[in-house]
Amino acid sequence: MVARADTAPGGARWRLWALGPLLLLIAVVAAFSAWGDSVTNLLGRNPPPADQVDVRRVEFKPGEIRIKVTNPQRDDLTVASVTVDDAIVPFTLDGPATLRRLRSSTIVVPYDWVEDDPITVGVTSSTGIETIKEIPAAVETPGPSIERATGYAAIGFLVGVVPIALGLLWLPSLRRAAPRWLAAFMALTAGLLTFLAVEALSEALQLQAALPTGLGGAGIVLLGVATSWLTLTAISHTLSRRGARSSGGGALGGLALATLVAIGIGLHNFGEGLAIGTSFALSELALGSFLIVGFMIHNITEGLGIAAPIADGAKTSVARLATLTLVAGGPAILGAWLGGFITSDVLAVVFFAAAAGAAFEVVTEVVRYVARKAPGGITSPHVLGGFLAGIAVMYITGLVAG
């Protein structure tokens, strides 16, 4: 008590002291802004800005081309001239011609473009630097409509919800499986989630690399991974405490674990839907029925992954199973809508990163569960084989989708 009384007034003083470095930093920054040139001049003159715009999106409408450009650099950038197929064309801008850092404008060009022909658009800055974007084939960019919304929903449903529902139908068989085989299927779940996590992480990093440098580096991916990992950890903590109260067991298992697996898979399917929707919206690909079939085969394993944790517990109601299916598969529909109508590559990075974080977190939960439940422990042949099989099955069915 005496010690506490001693530190309390001192604590306030030291807390104030903690502001010191911040105030000094502000002073140093202000001084550098005022006289910093004399320091940088010692190193020579800075090169001029690159003045290349970032052509984010080119849309084709009847008699019109719309070019969305962003200024990716620190310095202002002014759009002075626009060319289509190497010819100067009249244009209007939906915003100011001078773009500040990371600001965007859409250039509207009245133009009689030729269907299916390759076309080149060029945007020239006031300093004469031309950024050229080649479009392999000019195809009309569809606008939003009820039909398209329904179409995206149908595709999201087919690649997300249907295969997971089908996978859950393995539940009765799993319930009758021997404990070591059930452990094998749980390990398979861990394997497939690891596969999804690695894939999502790679996707997030690839997308991040294509973002303008002004949006920061790979840290945005780590931020997404960490946020979703920690959020899921908090959720799993809450679920396991609730489970402990109701069933007396201390660790996470059964339905709670299945819910976590469903959330992890759901986040991944959101990213998948986003990708499909975007590709459709930009006429990047013709998604044939064969490819949808490929995705369905690929994703049916995800249903199995959700079924495994609940197989050794009490009976689960159909409503609960339906909820799990929607949590895991429904996001594919939302993703397809978002990708089809709004599409943002920043959003895509964040969602793939979140999917990776969630999947990794759920893998640790599943592994803990397997370690506790598996006859012969975590190194039994069934568990090792199941984990490897999970990765292998995802890889092989992924080849079908690819």
Place this chain on the structure above:
Amino acid sequence: MLPKKLTRKGLIAGAAPLMVAGPLAKLALADNSGEHDHLQLASHEGHGHATQGHAAMIGEQAPAVGGARDLDALLYPPEPLPYRPGRVREYFLTAIDKEIEIAPGLFFPAWTYNGTVPGPVIRATEGDLLRVHFGNGGSHPHTIHFHGIHPANMDGVFEIVPSGGEFTYEFEARPAGLQLYHCHSTPLKKHIHKGLYGAFIIDPKEPRPPAQELVMVMNGYDTDGDGSNNFYTVNGRSFYYAKYPITVKRSRLVRLYLANLTEFDLINSLHLHGSFFRHQPTGTGDHWEYTDTVVQCQGQRGVIEIEFADTGHFMFHAHQSEFAELGWMGFFNVTD
């Protein structure tokens, strides 16, 4: 047509550069549709339909920079003087680094003679003693190299004038014709392309018939330094004579001094609509061609004589469509 295959891994990555935008942008664009109006063809007779692109546009729709009389000093040459033995013609040229606006909002860091690209028109009569005082106010060493017949030490090749230096070129103006002058410092391509060139008319002792005289120097600008031109012009500004057509009289002789100082592209050309003309290569000799299209290599030039039979707007442009659509297009407004 679309070689890209959907792969689970490459799915988003391939689409990434094209992503973003959406309903918000579309709404913003919808509000904007009224602004297209000023781009539609306005009052000109014979241009009733809306045209896309600039290569057929006239008047306010043409994206040219500046006012109607900005380029008069380059378009209309000094008056010819009758031959008089022993006359001295003096010109003062100064090399100046100057940022010039070649298209609306588009600035080119040029090297100029007297602040314009092309430089001023130099004119003398055959036999005049030409004295050109050159001061180098630019940041690089420059010279003036004249085409024509003159002593080796007046050729502007060896006598490099350093920044801040001076040199006086003095020689007899000959032979009659359309000559050129340009900087001959190295790197040559850079010094010419940056804008150090101009037209140099030597009138014959026996004067040419009276005419409305015009000078056009064809050029290009490589604004992004990739070794190919982004803009093409005559007398330095893209689409300038589309915005401000050149008024000439019907049935009155029009004499056009045409020179090609385009860098990077091997040739440039002029094609005139609705009329034929006589073309005298280099403005020398007795050979005249009757045509509507002239092709010139880099540094080539000629004298063109036109009598318009009809009134109205007649287009002229490079017959390389690419050059025309990148700024090398204009109109004659033929009136009674």
